[in-house]
Amino acid sequence: MLRTRVHHEHNKVAFIELFFDLVFVFAVTQLSHSLIEHFTPMGALHTAMLLLAIWWVWIYTSWFTNWLDPETLPVRLVMLALTLAGLIVSASIPQAFEARGLAFAGAYVTMQLLRTAFALWVFRGADAGQTRNFTRILVWMAAAGVLWIAGGLAEDGMRLALWACALGVEVMGPPSGYWVLGLGRSVTGDWKVEGGHFAERCGLFIIIALGESVLVTGATFADLAWTPATVATFVAAATGSLAMWWLYFDSSALRASTRIASSDDPGRLARLAYTYMHVVLVAGIVLSAAGDEFALAHPLGHASIPTVIAVLGGPALFLVGMALFRWAMCGEVPGAHLAGAAALGLLAFTAAWLPPAGLIAAATLVLIAVAAWERVAARQPASHADVALAR
DSSP: OOOOOTTTOOOOOHHHHHHHHHHHHHHHHHHHHHHHHEEEEHHHHHHHHHHHOOOOHHHHHHHHHHHOOTHHHHHHHHHHHHHHHHHHHHHGOOOOOTTTTTHHHHHHHHHHHHHHHHHHHHHTTTTTHHHHHHHHHHHHHHHHHHHHHHHHOOOOOHHHHHHHHHHHHHHHHHHHHHOOOTBBOOGGGOOOOOOHHHHHHHHHHHHHHHHHHHHHHHHHTTTTTHHHHHHHHHHHHHHHHHHHHHHHTTTTHHHHHHHHHHHHHHHIIIIIIIIIIHHHHHHHEEEEEEEEHHEEEEEEESSOOOHHHHHHHHHHHHHHHHHHHHHHHHHHEEEEHHHHHHHHOOOOGTTSSHHHHHHHHHHHHHHHHHHHHHHHHHOOOHHHHHHHHOO
């Protein structure tokens, strides 16, 4: 059941992994609609917490299938069980902080514990280091699970507090090495990931998020009268999604995949750049999808505060996430991304004069400019940082 690793080759993504991902297309769609319907400070906080939970259960499963072969029958059956539980998690999202809190928490905890306990069973007797690693992880997951279930049984502010603590436990697990009294802590050298597979999995989640953004935009546009204003807004919104795809996949994804595949400590890069940085990118895409919806609904007239925040904040968050990703993988801070995020911030001061259609067009032009800047920079000689990291 363990993955077979071949030097300089990476394991292809299995069909069961792609099938599992379909659940998260549904989950991201649920998150986007919840944010659009409840675009308030509390609604944004709820969406951010649920997004982090969804990302966390997905990324842990990606670590799982990086170590265990999903083409074997036992692992495949576990993946199908996770898919079923994931459907319950996704269906519960709109009312997770209301009537379906316990359903969300119960299915979520089931996924986290089932996957970890199964991995521990597989490694027991075969790999002492991974056995200790998954024992520590199981302890942390069980501790977080108690908080999740208690939050599902609680209401209102208490649920929010308990789930925030649960997320805190899960988020702090990897950097702390899942320290457990008597068992010590794990180090990234213990996490022998296959870098190419891991990079491909995370790239596929970016595709999921972008695909959901296109779905929201297209569905909204299909229900509207096709006036010049709505058509122009739709083109600008769709082009913005294409620009985000280009920014991630044109060169950054390939460079990052090469880096992690050749790294002496791929576990460290997988933890920092992919486990943590990618959720910022996904958050930016989800927020951008909400901005597309708001702009299409009212392309002309005065831009509301929610429209300005979503239309400009989504791309800005995506660019910041890209900058963090590049820094983590390549040891460089891309000036183009930071300049683009700053330009989007300055555009907020024009919101009083630009209608939503103009605002989303301006935001898309910023993304295109950053992509063009990156394309030109990619043709320049390799930087000293690139040369050093390549050695």
